[in-house]
Amino acid sequence: MTAPSPASEPRTDVARALKHAAIAGLVSFGMLLPLIGFRTIQDMRNELVLETRPLLLASFVLLTIAGSLLVSLVLVPWKQRRAAAHIPGESVRRAHWRAHVAKWLVPFALGFVVLYPVIVLLGTGFGGAVKWIDNFGIQILIYVMLGWGLNIVVGLAGLLDLGYVAFYAVGAYSYALLAKEFGLSFWILLPLAGTLSAFWGILLGFPVLRLRGDYLAIVTLAFGEIIRLILINWVDFTGGYAGVSGIPRPTFFGIPFNANDDGFAAVFGLEFTPLYRTIFLYYVILGLALLTAFVTVRLRRLPVGRAWEALREDEIACRSLGLNTTNTKLTAFAMGAMFGGFAGSFFAARQGFISPESFTFMESAIILAIVVLGGMGSMIGVAIAAVAMIGGTEIMRELEFLKLIFGQDFEPTQYRMLLFGLAMVLIMIWKPRGLISTREPSAFLKERKTVAATFVEEGRG
Amino acid sequence: MTVNAPLLSVRGVKTCYGNITALHGIDLDVHDGEIVTLIGANGAGKSTLMMTIFGNPRAREGRIVYQGRDITQLQTHEIARLNIAQAPEGRRIFSRMTVMENLQMGAQIAEPGHFQEDLERIFTLFPRLKERIGQRGGTLSGGEQQMLSIARALMSRPRLLLLDEPSLGLAPLIARQIFDIIADLNRRTKLTVLLVEQNAFHALRLAHRGYVMVNGRITLSGTGKELLDRPEIRAAYLEGGRQEATAEAR
Numbered sequence: 001m002t003a004p005s006p007a008s009e010p011r012t013d014v015a016r017a018l019k020h021a022a023i024a025g026l027v028s029f030g031m032l033l034p035l036i037g038f039r040t041i042q043d044m045r046n047e048l049v050l051e052t053r054p055l056l057l058a059s060f061v062l063l064t065i066a067g068s069l070l071v072s073l074v075l076v077p078w079k080q081r082r083a084a085a086h087i088p089g090e091s092v093r094r095a096h097w098r099a100h101v102a103k104w105l106v107p108f109a110l111g112f113v114v115l116y117p118v119i120v121l122l123g124t125g126f127g128g129a130v131k132w133i134d135n136f137g138i139q140i141l142i143y144v145m146l147g148w149g150l151n152i153v154v155g156l157a158g159l160l161d162l163g164y165v166a167f168y169a170v171g172a173y174s175y176a177l178l179a180k181e182f183g184l185s186f187w188i189l190l191p192l193a194g195t196l197s198a199f200w201g202i203l204l205g206f207p208v209l210r211l212r213g214d215y216l217a218i219v220t221l222a223f224g225e226i227i228r229l230i231l232i233n234w235v236d237f238t239g240g241y242a243g244v245s246g247i248p249r250p251t252f253f254g255i256p257f258n259a260n261d262d263g264f265a266a267v268f269g270l271e272f273t274p275l276y277r278t279i280f281l282y283y284v285i286l287g288l289a290l291l292t293a294f295v296t297v298r299l300r301r302l303p304v305g306r307a308w309e310a311l312r313e314d315e316i317a318c319r320s321l322g323l324n325t326t327n328t329k330l331t332a333f334a335m336g337a338m339f340g341g342f343a344g345s346f347f348a349a350r351q352g353f354i355s356p357e358s359f360t361f362m363e364s365a366i367i368l369a370i371v372v373l374g375g376m377g378s379m380i381g382v383a384i385a386a387v388a389m390i391g392g393t394e395i396m397r398e399l400e401f402l403k404l405i406f407g408q409d410f411e412p413t414q415y416r417m418l419l420f421g422l423a424m425v426l427i428m429i430w431k432p433r434g435l436i437s438t439r440e441p442s443a444f445l446k447e448r449k450t451v452a453a454t455f456v457e458e459g460r461g
Numbered sequence: 462m463t464v465n466a467p468l469l470s471v472r473g474v475k476t477c478y479g480n481i482t483a484l485h486g487i488d489l490d491v492h493d494g495e496i497v498t499l500i501g502a503n504g505a506g507k508s509t510l511m512m513t514i515f516g517n518p519r520a521r522e523g524r525i526v527y528q529g530r531d532i533t534q535l536q537t538h539e540i541a542r543l544n545i546a547q548a549p550e551g552r553r554i555f556s557r558m559t560v561m562e563n564l565q566m567g568a569q570i571a572e573p574g575h576f577q578e579d580l581e582r583i584f585t586l587f588p589r590l591k592e593r594i595g596q597r598g599g600t601l602s603g604g605e606q607q608m609l610s611i612a613r614a615l616m617s618r619p620r621l622l623l624l625d626e627p628s629l630g631l632a633p634l635i636a637r638q639i640f641d642i643i644a645d646l647n648r649r650t651k652l653t654v655l656l657v658e659q660n661a662f663h664a665l666r667l668a669h670r671g672y673v674m675v676n677g678r679i680t681l682s683g684t685g686k687e688l689l690d691r692p693e694i695r696a697a698y699l700e701g702g703r704q705e706a707t708a709e710a711r
Binding site for chain 2: 303306307309310312313314316317318319320321322323324325439441442443
């Protein structure tokens with residue numbers, strides 16, 4: 001390959017970059033002035049006074065300007081240079097590399113999640129382990145499972161569902177109320193809660209069969225709100241805002257996790273610590289999440305899973321091939337709802353307390369964001385997105401050192417939604433079809449082949 | 462059912478989109494083993510008739526009878542299960558799914574045991590699809606997509622195949638290839654075909670019989686040759702086709 005001539009060397013236009021940065025700074029100033037620049041606090045006499053935070057505001061604006069300069073002076077020229085130095089066969093090589101990574105990623109990740117509690121125990125000892133297993137492990141796995149459940153509806157069947165949290169709520173309340181009223185065990189109620197959620201999924205499915213896209217999204221959004229409002233207002237049944245407390249916790253094959261003589265620790269001759277329950281719950285949700293993944297992977301290879309994906313592609317073509325689209329949509333709704341219900345009943349069992357607060361639209365939005373950012377239909381992508389999104393917001397709690405930079409009043413957790421938004425914008429710029437946008441085919445003639453990325457990738461849509 | 466009853470018979474079918482009547486009472490017959498073509502200008506209602514036979518939109522008046530059974534009120538997927546296949550207008554392949562998966566979707570209602578055999582049959586008809594089997598539908602060329610659309614429809618072992626503008630957007634040479642395959646299928650497997658085409662010359666040469674549609678009405682019908690020889694057909698639809706044919710002859 002010949003060396004690029006000086007004329008084709010991309011020039012970095014400093015003046016342009018400065019102009020861009022100035023505009024970005026102005027926009028962020030205008031946007032953040034009311035959000036960060038001002039704050040109302042109560043003074044000694046209980047009066048509201050307006051506090052200005054010029055330093056904090058300035059640091060955010062400067063951050064934006066620096067980011068803009070970084071993009072236009074470093075990132076863009078770098079990308080241009082890379083594009084100019086395009087090596088033939090590069091895409092094939094990269095596809096091979098990617099296939100290589102993909103081959104090892106799943107077994108490695110599986111091994112890691114299975115050993116995670118052990119790693120944490122070795123790393124932090126008994127004292128700090130609960131936080132890491134519960135806040136990071138269990139919390140993230142719940143969202144991974146919810147993401148995979150919603151992935152069936154949104155990613156595979158292409159039915160945009162903004163009210164997924166409704167099924168999560170149905171599962172949680174099913175477990176909570178049935179366990180409290182009838183004293184049934186977690187393992188009996190888990191399938192029951194899933195069935196009830198699936199039933200509600202079908203119930204939602206019927207009226208929206210003819211809808212698609214935006215219209216479907218609005219109706220599912222409304223459905224999510226209806227369920228939440230019922231939970232709030234049917235006080236006799238659900239406890240209203242107060243929620244349901246004292247929900248029985250799951251037991252280890254009948255052995256409760258408590259400090260009594262018949263408790264888990266005593267039976268196994270161990271010293272009592274709440275950690276055992278946490279570890280047990282971790283493996284329960286891990287098992288449930290893996291069940292979701294397993295079922296989805298298997299279903300994709302069966303006619304029903306293929307029908308879901310075909311439905312996402314073209315509904316009219318599906319019908320003219322003799323596919324009953326009504327049944328196909330209803331099974332997708334029911335399947336997705338069922339896994340949401342499983343996750344919900346696990347959530348209730350883990351928390352011991354649930355209230356409508358946990359099932360707001362925000363939850364639906366986060367789950368949907370995880371699916372979209374992960375790449376619709378991609379199981380690995382959804383898992384990565386859940387780890388990044390939920391893990392990221394949990395890590396925000398740990399970043400105490402930021403107080404040294406932004407002052408003692410700075411509360412990092414308050415900015416987690418900002419970071420959430422930032423992450424979304426970045427992914428939409430660089431990966432508009434989600435982290436993993438290539439779809440893994442479910443059927444092969446003889447054997448899998450690595451196909452060059454130029455064949456597999458589609459135009460950005 | 463008498464011996465000579467048509468495989469598909471459309472009687473007095475009227476279809477409306479809202480207040481607009483697209484088909485004003487269509488009568489059309491397709492006999493077993495025939496290729497019947499339907500030609501007409503843009504907006505004449507050809508595709509609407511195809512879609513109406515498939516139940517979407519539903520005929521407001523009239524009857525559609527297939528193999529002696531009234532299918533007017535059936536749903537699209539129920540009609541498809543009666544061994545009528547359709548390669549719809551605009552191909553409508555599943556673009557993110559591979560060629561293989563598209564073909565599997567076509568075999569959705571077929572006997573699972575036939576799959577391998579049908580796949581081999583498709584590969585002999587369309588060797589290109591075998592080369593492309595693991596590729597995504599959306600990355601195929603226009604001609605390959607049209608082949609896939611027809612192949613997918615054939616996977617259900619249909620008795621009647623409805624083809625809506627298979628030559629749309631294809632280079633003349635590729636279009637001819639497609640027409641040759643249709644003729645071959647009809648000759649060898651007695652597949653009955655109802656073909657909607659803009660390319661009247663090729664379609665009429667291929668077809669046993671043809672219908673001409675104008676503004677939602679059938680204005681002429683006859684054998685392919687009769688229609689080809691009629692001066693008004695030639696004036697309205699064939700001048701382009703003749704030129705193309707002479708160009709090919711050179």
